[in-house]
Amino acid sequence: MSSMHSSHWGAFRARPNGNSLIIEPFSGDPDPSPLLSNFTQVLDHPARVTQPMIRRGWLEKGPGADSRRGDDEFVAVSWDHAYSLIAAELTRVKNSYGPEGVFGGSYGWSSAGRFHHAQSQVHRFLNTTLGGYVRSVNSYSSGSASVLLPHIVGDMNEIARRGVSWQEIAEHSDIVLAFGGLALKNSQVASGGVSEHTERGYMQQASTRGARFVSVSPLKSDLPAEAQGEWIALNPGTDAAFILGLLAVLIEHQLTDEAFLARYCVGWETMKAYILGEEDGVKRDAEWAAQICGLSADHIRDIARSLQGRRVLVTVAHALQRAEFGEQPVWLGLVLAAALGQPGLPGGGYTYALGALGHYGKQHNLVSFPALPQGKNGIDRFIPVARIVDMLLHPGEKFDYNGRRLTYPDIKLAYWAGGNPFHHHQDLARLRRGFCRLDTLIVHEIAWTATARHADIVLPATMTLEREDIGGAPTDRHLIAMQPVAAPYAQAKDDYVIFTELAKRLGGEQAFTEGRDTQGWLRHLYGQMQEKLAAHRVSTPDFDDFWQQGFLTLPQLNDAGRMINGFRADPDAKPLPTASGKIEIYSATIASFGYESCPGHPVWREPREKPNAEYPLWLIANQPATRLHSQLDFGAYSQSGKQNGREVCSLNPTDASRRGIKQGDVIELFNLRGHVLASARVTTDVMPGVIQLPTGAWYDPVDVHAARPLCRHGNPNVLTNDIGTSSLAQGCTGQITVIEVRKFLGDAPDVRAFLPPEAAISKPFEAYRHV
Structure with missing residues (x-):
């Protein structure tokens, strides 16, 4: 008998087949994700954590x-x-340092289930038992945009989720100018799940109608074949210069919509003065942009002139702002759309992160499924999420963030569940040094990730297939009953069961559980949703019927584009949630912060790292196509994308030939931070001068203590730089860096990422002094 279940990359039914599973995609999904194949053979994989484990050094000392x-x-x-x-350790830290000594980690995507959302579980536990914790804000994916956009146009989620819809694109867009592309591998996933993958079909529909898709990216694969689009191969990290060049052409030929700019925007004259060089004598015209971004000036002019008089949608991907000064191309994308007078027109304007997640470009449900309450955090100490190592290495130091001057706390204990910072953070040798300064690191994990290997206490957690839960997302019209597919592996337990027992020992069981077990919470949350729908006179089946049926179809709103469309229809009645109520091409608020790295209007800033004689190549460390982040890297589909167990790295034939590299060779990527081995794929799908190695291969260093470690598996974050995007947002800059590459000579070391660490057997647990 099959069980209904859900994941971040799709709903499905699963049934046992010996030691593996047979996965059947949800019947209502027109384009199921191949990532579902990662579930087939993972339940009893050797990488899984079998029982509670304590690091020997922590027991001894x-x-x-x-x-x-x-x-x-x-x-x-x-x-x-x-x-x-x-x-005992939580009590010690609480009594000695208070909640300010505890960092509630668990940034991550552990489960599509809304109750077993690991981040909510650990934060609720810390709030109800310790009185709070030091938290993180924003995300590695959109850290700079989520701070910038509220200043210049409105909340990021409103722009991304209530911006231009895929249906509008299919029906109305003439040109989709996609900075960073619209890669389907990204829109296959969504937090909480995505039961219908429709992006490919909408792009094909738009293209058949005659819409022109233009992907601005160093990678051809950032636009699917169904879009029948054009590829503009741009030097990595130079989108801001390119857009300034386009704007200069529009100004020169009087192709800007001055009426729109005057009525709906503030700061256009200041922006124009910067482009024309009236501020500093530097004209940011097509010739200036061409020298930076690698296109000819004539090509830039042709692109700019082709936009005038057409229904143009400017999209900006997460990738652009995951780099130093990443705020600038996000801001300039909005300026370009405004200069063309497009925001608020059906199928036109500006949208952030369309195609980056399966949530975006779709309609909202009439009501949302309730989240697990996290309780009240008794302290207000936080860091931007990507600044965790700065916090660990430099407690007490001051730092800038969004107009505030903050201080890094002194963290003694970090509690992590459902996340893997050795996947999403940068400069992994530096990350390790930071983790080594903690008193204690506690981790719940299904398998021996690099984060688990660096922990002091590792608790075996169930994976989603072993849990009961409810999957749902604000823009997914199917609520999924996530029925358990298998019994818990070995001694694994749900995070909720673990936290319930710990809360009991710390005197906070009632506050944490409110007297409910897992089934009680699922029924409670489902009942809350029923009440919200009943207020709209929508009836729903009772919980038992829903659970047996496996899914529920929810009513939706026709609200795509509501924010900008409403503003354009009546700007006096519906001002944007910015300081001026308009699109802010110039932000007086940001200007008041006095940040050289992010002034009051968008600018071009040269990055600190760019190709040179020693490291002449750009590295693009983008999202993988065979897994979500690093999840289930040992799964069948993820493994099928590797060569001889190593991650595959793509490089242009020109760069390969100069270095004597052939298809399938083991190659070594290196820079001042470390070395990475990968298998070579020689292809024209990447532009010359660019190397592409996706993130997500589990960190597997030959020598974990090395100052410049060698990862034999292919994790590019050994090489990426751990600095903030700017003083405004302090976002992640892990998308691009500079490297050199060479053919690896000799016998390459075997990949050991999925082998469990050695177990101490020299003496029994009770013999350790600390116990």
């Missing part, structure tokens, strides 16, 4: 900084011993 993290043995213990150790 007790809490404290320790350079052996990531290179130590683990001691198997009972659940009772693990609970006792964790409760």
Whole structure:
């Protein structure tokens, strides 16, 4: 018998077939994601954590900084011993340092289920038992845009989720100018799940109608074949200069919509003065832009002139702002759309992150499924999420963020569940140094990720296939009953069960559970949704019927484009949620912060790192096509994309030939931060001077202590730089860096990423002094 279930990349039914699973995509999905194949053979994979494990050095010496993290043995213990150790350590830190000494990690996408959302679970636990924790804000994906957009046009989620819809594009757009492209591998996934993948069909429909898709990216693969689009190969990180060049052409030929700019925007004259060089004598024209972005000036002029008089949609991907000064191309994309007078027109204007997630470009449900309450955090200490290592290495130091001067807290204990910072963070040698300064790192994990290997206490968690839950997203019209597919593996437990027992030992069980088990919470949350729908006179089946049926189709709103469209229809009645109520080409608020790295209007800033004689190539570390981030990297589909167990790296034939590299060779990518081995794919799908290696291969260093480690598996974040985008947002800059590459000579070391660490057997658990 099959069970209904859901994941971030799609709903499905699953049934056992010996030691594997047979996966059947949801019947209502027109274009199911191949990532579903990663579930077929993972339940009992050797990489899974089987029982509670304590790092030997932590048992011997007790809490404290320790350079052996990531290179130590683990001691198997009972659940009772693990609970006792964790409760005692949480009590010690709380009594000695207060909640300010605890970092609630768990940034991540652990489960599509809304109840077993790991981040909500750990934050609720810390709030109800410790009184709070140091939190993080924003995300690695959109860290700079989420801070910038509220200043210049409105909330990022409103722009992304209530911007121009895919249906509008299919029906109305003439030109879709996609900075960073519209790669289907990204829109296959969505937090909470996506039951219908429709992006490919809408792009094909628009293209058949005659819409022109233009992908501005170093990678040809950032636009699907169905779009029948054009590829503009731009030097990485130079989109801001390119857009300034386009704007200069529009100004020169009087192709800007001055009436729209005057009525709906503030700051156009200031922006124009910058482009024309009236501020500093530097004219940012097509010739200036061509020298930076790698296109000819004539090509830039042709593109700019082709936009006038057409229904143009400017889209800006996450990728553009995951780089130093990443705020600038996001801001300039909006300026370009405004200069053309497009915002608010059906199928035209500006949208952020369309195609980056399956949520975006779709209609909202009439009501949303309730989230697990996280309780009240008793302290207001936070960091931008990508600044975690700065916090760990430099406690007490000041830093700028969005107009505030903040101080890094002194963290003694980090609690992580459902996330893997050794996937999404940069400069992994530096990240390891930061983690080694903690007193204690506690991790719940399904498998031995690099984060688990660096932990002091590792608790085996169930994977989504072993849990009951409810999957749903604000723009997905199907609510999914996530029925367990298999029993928990070995001694694995749900995060909720673990936190319930710990809360009991810390005197906070009632506050944490409110007297409910997992089934009780699912019924409670479903009942809350029923009440909200009943207020709209929408009837729903009771919980038992929903659970047996497997899914529920929800009513939706026709609200795509509502924010900008309403503003254009009546700007006096519906001002934008900015300081001026208009689109802010110039932001007086941002200008008041006095940041050289992000002034009051968008600008071009040269990055600190760019190709040179020693490291002449750009590296693009983008999202993978065979998995979500690093999840289930040992799954069948993820493994099928590797060569001889190593991640595949793409490079242009010109760059390969100069270095004597052929298809399938093991190659070494390196820079001042480290070395990475990968398998070579020689292709014209990447522009010359660019190397592409996706993120998500589990970190597998030959020597974890090395100052410049060698990852034998292919994790590009060994090489990427750990700096903030600017003083405004302090976002992640992990999309691009500079490297050199060479053919690896000799026998390449075997990949060991999925082998569990050694277990300590020299003496029993009870013999350790700390116990």
